[in-house]
Amino acid sequence: MARLKAFDLLSLGVVSAAGVWMGIKFFEPLVIDRLRQDGNLRTDIPVPEYDKNGDPIGSKPMNELRDELIAIQRRERNESDPTSSSIH
Numbered sequence: 001m002a003r004l005k006a007f008d009l010l011s012l013g014v015v016s017a018a019g020v021w022m023g024i025k026f027f028e029p030l031v032i033d034r035l036r037q038d039g040n041l042r043t044d045i046p047v048p049e050y051d052k053n054g055d056p057i058g059s060k061p062m063n064e065l066r067d068e069l070i071a072i073q074r075r076e077r078n079e080s081d082p083t084s085s086s087i088h
Contacts, residue, residue, distance in 0.1 A: 029050040035041040049057040060068075 032047060041047060051057055
């Protein structure tokens with residue numbers, strides 16, 4: 001009987017996670033559109049809007065998100081220790 005090795009388990013985990021993530025990204029716009037057409041889409045929670053290609057409308061580019069995250073980290077660092085420099 002063959003043993004599962006750590007690499008085999010890691011590979012299986014990565015492939016499974018990637019499959020689930022890609023499936024969600026592919027089917028989410030389709031499901032939301034169908035629920036909206038049927039009138040069964042909930043209105044009490046925010047639902048992302050998608051264009052005809054299935055890309056989210058109004059999403060920020062990764063560079064902008066990274067800059068916002070850096071600014072938040074600097075602000076938190078300055079609030080926790082105002083004597084430290086904010087340039088790193």
